[in-house]
Amino acid sequence: MAEKALKPMLSVVEKTQDKIIQIKDLQIWINESRILNNITLSIPKNEITCIIGPSGSGKSTLIRSINRINDEVPGISTQGEIIFNGLSINNKNIDLAQLRTQIGMVFQKPCVFPKSIKENVLFGIPHLKKISKLEKFQIAEENLKAVSLWKEVAHRLHDKAISLSLGQQQRLCIARTLAIKPEVILLDEPTSSLDPISARAIEDMMVRLKKKYTIIFVTHNLQQAKRIADNLVFICDGKLIEQGPASKMLSCPSNPETKAYVTDEYCEC
Numbered sequence: 379m380a381e382k383a384l385k386p387m388l389s390v391v392e393k394t395q396d397k398i399i400q401i402k403d404l405q406i407w408i409n410e411s412r413i414l415n416n417i418t419l420s421i422p423k424n425e426i427t428c429i430i431g432p433s434g435s436g437k438s439t440l441i442r443s444i445n446r447i448n449d450e451v452p453g454i455s456t457q458g459e460i461i462f463n464g465l466s467i468n469n470k471n472i473d474l475a476q477l478r479t480q481i482g483m484v485f486q487k488p489c490v491f492p493k494s495i496k497e498n499v500l501f502g503i504p505h506l507k508k509i510s511k512l513e514k515f516q517i518a519e520e521n522l523k524a525v526s527l528w529k530e531v532a533h534r535l536h537d538k539a540i541s542l543s544l545g546q547q548q549r550l551c552i553a554r555t556l557a558i559k560p561e562v563i564l565l566d567e568p569t570s571s572l573d574p575i576s577a578r579a580i581e582d583m584m585v586r587l588k589k590k591y592t593i594i595f596v597t598h599n600l601q602q603a604k605r606i607a608d609n610l611v612f613i614c615d616g617k618l619i620e621q622g623p624a625s626k627m628l629s630c631p632s633n634p635e636t637k638a639y640v641t642d643e644y645c646e647c
């Protein structure tokens with residue numbers, strides 16, 4: 379479906395069945411500073427890939443390049459290529475709104491709109507005006523159930539979203555992302571402002587959701603990465619140090635810097 383929607387705007391590069399995203403020689407500068415340095419990696423489909431690394435290493439810059447939100451940053455320039463479902467997304471002519479419906483994003487702090495809970499779930503859906511009242515209700519119900527929020531809010535769908543707790547707001551943001559039916563969900567430290575119980579609820583949800591979605595999750599929290607990651611990408615000072623299955627990188631990392639980081643003995647790159 380993604381392929382069909384983006385095809386008119388993109389050149390076909392290649393198709394690799396199990397790798398939904400491939401990043402090749404990605405380099406990003408902001409003004410004169412090089413933020414990412416020759417990053418090459420691939421993201422397997424229907425798995426959770428956690429991007430880990432010290433503060434300022436470029437994790438957010440990397441994840442934000444995957445749906446081209448970085449384009450908005452003043453002074454940014456990008457080289458290299460990102461291939462999504464076999465198609466290059468770096469083409470200047472691609473429809474970014476369409477790309478971002480296929481690659482949804484959840485931010486560090488819950489970002490609810492000053493609207494009702496139900497309106498927040500429906501917010502990003504294209505052609506909303508053509509959807510019946512009943513269908514809108516069904517979409518809200520389905521996606522609130524997917525994030526285990528339905529029972530808590532079914533009786534107050536018309537309340538303002540801001541009246542929810544922070545953990546509930548973050549689950550609502552995830553429901554809003556799911557409602558646009560993306561293939562990939564990018565999450566940039568989505569639990570860092572939440573209490574441990576809300577954070578665990580989101581971790582459990584991600585593990586359930588990976589059956590239907592590919593999840594790319596930036597986290598500062600190594601314990602969290604250990605609990606949920608199928609794959610790890612370790613970056614440091616803008617460079618990719620190591621990537622691979624989480625079980626291998628945690629038990630037997632190839633690189634001494636990775637070893638120091640995953641065993642909490644890390645000092646500096």
Ligand SMILES: Nc1ncnc2c1ncn2[C@@H]1O[C@H](COP(=O)(O)OP(=O)(O)OP(=O)(O)O)[C@@H](O)[C@H]1O
Nearest residue numbers: 408413431432433434435436437438439440451598
């Ligand atoms: N808009 C910007 N303008 C200038 N420099 C920026 C901008 N955004 C990020 N940077 C710089 O890019 C580098 C990487 O930042 P980024 O936010 O990607 O790192 P991070 O690994 O996600 O950090 P953290 O874990 O602390 O959130 C940092 O040195 C940061 O100062």
